Amino acid sequence: MDAAKTIWMNGKFIPWDDAKTHVLSHTIHYGNGVIEGTKAYKTDKGYAIFRLNDHTKRLLESARMTLIDIPYTVEELNQAQIELVRKNEFTGDNVYIRPFAFLGYGVMGVHHKGAPVETVLAAWEWGAYLGEEGLKRGIRLKISSINRAANTSSMGKAKATANYLNSQMAKYEAIECGYDEGLLLDDQGYVAEATGAAFFMVREGKLITPPSDNALESITQKMVIEMAEDMGIEVLRRRITREELYIADEAFLTGTAAEVTPVRDIDGRIVGEGSRGPITEKIQSTYFDIVFGRNPKYNHYLTYV
Numbered sequence: 001m002d003a004a005k006t007i008w009m010n011g012k013f014i015p016w017d018d019a020k021t022h023v024l025s026h027t028i029h030y031g032n033g034v035i036e037g038t039k040a041y042k043t044d045k046g047y048a049i050f051r052l053n054d055h056t057k058r059l060l061e062s063a064r065m066t067l068i069d070i071p072y073t074v075e076e077l078n079q080a081q082i083e084l085v086r087k088n089e090f091t092g093d094n095v096y097i098r099p100f101a102f103l104g105y106g107v108m109g110v111h112h113k114g115a116p117v118e119t120v121l122a123a124w125e126w127g128a129y130l131g132e133e134g135l136k137r138g139i140r141l142k143i144s145s146i147n148r149a150a151n152t153s154s155m156g157k158a159k160a161t162a163n164y165l166n167s168q169m170a171k172y173e174a175i176e177c178g179y180d181e182g183l184l185l186d187d188q189g190y191v192a193e194a195t196g197a198a199f200f201m202v203r204e205g206k207l208i209t210p211p212s213d214n215a216l217e218s219i220t221q222k223m224v225i226e227m228a229e230d231m232g233i234e235v236l237r238r239r240i241t242r243e244e245l246y247i248a249d250e251a252f253l254t255g256t257a258a259e260v261t262p263v264r265d266i267d268g269r270i271v272g273e274g275s276r277g278p279i280t281e282k283i284q285s286t287y288f289d290i291v292f293g294r295n296p297k298y299n300h301y302l303t304y305v
């Protein structure tokens, strides 16, 4: 990864190389931590953080769900992220911000409430998550043999570190089998989401995306639904089964990191024309216009630093 200059840790900006923790930190052993993934884009008027408030709010909500007491408010963390982007003096188009909280050193054992909470905001330059090529040509998606954990046994609405074991196993399997990304079904066999992105497909001109019953409530998914409705595209939120994926006209993934990435193949079956479809392209280009500050209608989602 590309190192940056400074990281905000527990209220202070410190040099990148000094942002360290003890090996006996609670989260390393028991896996309870929460993360966000937020992006800043270089616009004509300098960097703008996209949907900053939504991401910070979700971090605090994830932490409440998983019983981690972050001692900062949304406003404090928003302001610190603005300063973080400024202080690092980035130059590239894409800056990724990773706010997170974990349990530090001091106690061992599953009962976690005695462990200190460490709150961190880091940022670095990071380009297209699924590759520039993937954004243009589309990626290959494999239905994972592992399911997304049922909401009876996990906290899928929390952007929790613990949920990423599931995602990692699915991602590994997809890559080893020659695909780019895994698509997880829920325990009932309906599409949940990809390993770190939401799923959309197009059938007969309509956009279809699953409800968030067994998935994270994705901010980008919400954004794409709003954009599509503004464009006059009908959006359905309903369950999707495996066989329906194989007859989709178009498919794409959405996420802060994945942005809008077309899917050209699912399980070795060609999706539509096997390239970025027309509706996908329209949504993708509109999304990039919004995040780069070129669409005044959605400017309220941008926080200029």
Ligand SMILES: *Cc1c(COP(=O)(O)O)cnc(C)c1O
Pocket (backbone or CB within 6 Å): 037, 159, 167, 193, 194, 195, 196, 197, 198, 216, 217, 218, 219, 220, 221, 254, 255, 256, 257
């Ligand atoms: C972060 C994440 C997403 C994407 O959410 P956005 O809010 O759109 O960035 C989707 N699924 C999982 C499991 C995630 O962790």
